[in-house]
Amino acid sequence: MEVNPLIIFIAAIFTSNILLTNFLGMCSFLSVSREVESSIGLGLAVFFVLTFTTAINYVIYHFILVPLQLVYLQYIIFIIIIAAFVQLIEMIIERFSPVLYYTLGIFLPLITVNCAILGVSLFMVIREYTFIQSVLFGAGSGLGWLLAILALAGIRQKIKYKFVPAGLQGAGLSLIITGIMALGFIGFSGIVIIQ
Amino acid sequence: MTKKEIFIVSAFTENSVWKQVLGICSALAVTNLMKNSLVMGLGVTFTLALSGLTISLLRQYIPKRVRMMVQTLIIASYVIIVDIFLKAFYPEMSKALGPYVGLIITNCIIMGRAEAFAGKNKPLDSMIDGIGAGLGYSLVLLLISFFRELFGFGSVMGFSVLGDWWYRWSIMVMAPSAFFMLAILIWIIEGPLRANRKK
Numbered sequence: 001m002e003v004n005p006l007i008i009f010i011a012a013i014f015t016s017n018i019l020l021t022n023f024l025g026m027c028s029f030l031s032v033s034r035e036v037e038s039s040i041g042l043g044l045a046v047f048f049v050l051t052f053t054t055a056i057n058y059v060i061y062h063f064i065l066v067p068l069q070l071v072y073l074q075y076i077i078f079i080i081i082i083a084a085f086v087q088l089i090e091m092i093i094e095r096f097s098p099v100l101y102y103t104l105g106i107f108l109p110l111i112t113v114n115c116a117i118l119g120v121s122l123f124m125v126i127r128e129y130t131f132i133q134s135v136l137f138g139a140g141s142g143l144g145w146l147l148a149i150l151a152l153a154g155i156r157q158k159i160k161y162k163f164v165p166a167g168l169q170g171a172g173l174s175l176i177i178t179g180i181m182a183l184g185f186i187g188f189s190g191i192v193i194i195q
Numbered sequence: 196m197t198k199k200e201i202f203i204v205s206a207f208t209e210n211s212v213w214k215q216v217l218g219i220c221s222a223l224a225v226t227n228l229m230k231n232s233l234v235m236g237l238g239v240t241f242t243l244a245l246s247g248l249t250i251s252l253l254r255q256y257i258p259k260r261v262r263m264m265v266q267t268l269i270i271a272s273y274v275i276i277v278d279i280f281l282k283a284f285y286p287e288m289s290k291a292l293g294p295y296v297g298l299i300i301t302n303c304i305i306m307g308r309a310e311a312f313a314g315k316n317k318p319l320d321s322m323i324d325g326i327g328a329g330l331g332y333s334l335v336l337l338l339i340s341f342f343r344e345l346f347g348f349g350s351v352m353g354f355s356v357l358g359d360w361w362y363r364w365s366i367m368v369m370a371p372s373a374f375f376m377l378a379i380l381i382w383i384i385e386g387p388l389r390a391n392r393k394k
Contacts, residue, residue: 021370022224023219023370024298025220026219026223027217027219027220072278074297075274075275075300076268076272079267079300080268083267112263113301113306114301115220118297118298118300118301119220119301122294122298126294165386167382167385167387167388167389167390168378168386171378172381172382172385173378175374175375175378179373182371182374183371186369186370186371
């Protein structure tokens with residue numbers, strides 16, 4: 001595909017936000033967005049892991065799986081790479097930066113089962129991105145996810161003590177806020193349109 | 196619990212979507228058409244039932260420390276079967292669902308059932324629990340997609356119902372409506388339950 005990688009980057013943040021248009025990473029999005037601090041931690045961890053695993057998965061897919069005709073194993077390979085990478089990062093952070101470990105470390109195990117990470121790798125294969133495009137797509141999706149969870153956490157903190165109908169408390173209300181946010185993000189589609 | 200009770204509890208009383216709010220990524224993404232939802236629901240039910248059975252059979256042999264990894268691999272192998280089956284027999288459906296078939300692996304429902312039920316119970320019970328949870332999930336998917344397809348395309352299961360005079364609500368096909376529909380569904384089901392509990 002002949003699309004400027006920068007356009008993919010911008011589009012991944014705003015117009016085709018991984019969470020608001022592709023619904024990926026909803027589980028941790030809803031459960032961790034109670035406070036701004038913890039959502040920044042998780043968002044940064046997602047951004048970091050997403051950028052690197054997309055790059056690694058690109059190399060593995062195009063230089064190992066395709067030549068060996070093992071493409072049907074991509075799900076297993078991708079999930080192993082993601083799990084191994086997360087484990088590795090956790091150990092490195094724990095060893096070298098205890099401060100960072102306390103802010104970021106507790107979120108890392110959550111990330112292995114975050115569908116945004118696997119989803120971006122699968123989108124990269126389906127949309128036939130080049131290496132640069134893939135890395136920027138991964139980074140953009142991570143930033144977009146960070147932006148979305150930050151916005152939701154901010155709103156949820158504001159309305160913490162407001163009256164909410166019993167049936168909507170918790171997940172229901174978060175879903176409605178997210179829906180309104182998704183409506184708002186449609187407004188960005190004037191910038192770039194890419195599917 | 197008898198087998199019937201296990202089924203009812205996992206399909207309705209403890210329904211993963213509206214009770215525990217798990218696995219909603221795909222519940223939101225594939226519900227713009229009923230056909231997609233049906234196939235997705237069947238795929239998830241298949242994976243849930245068989246991975247429940249396998250994990251339960253192996254539960255004494257899996258070391259505690261690596262059980263998450265082993266469970267993920269078991270789930271992934273069943274998802275690959277679903278994916279290859281769709282690619283071979285329904286290539287168009289496979290293209291329409293795109294990455295969401297592969298994302299069944301990270302669907303929290305499956306991991307949740309494996310952790311909460313299959314790791315502790317007998318194989319047959321786990322399989323019934325898996326089928327129940329899968330059918331409960333499919334039910335939610337079909338409900339949401341029924342309304343989204345009806346208002347968005349004026350059709351049900353691909354057959355035009357409302358005719359040409361219907362002005363299509365394109366918002367129902369787009370992302371925001373999925374969030375709203377799921378929130379309304381949770382509200383309708385949970386609202387009376389929670390009100391009862393308060394009394």
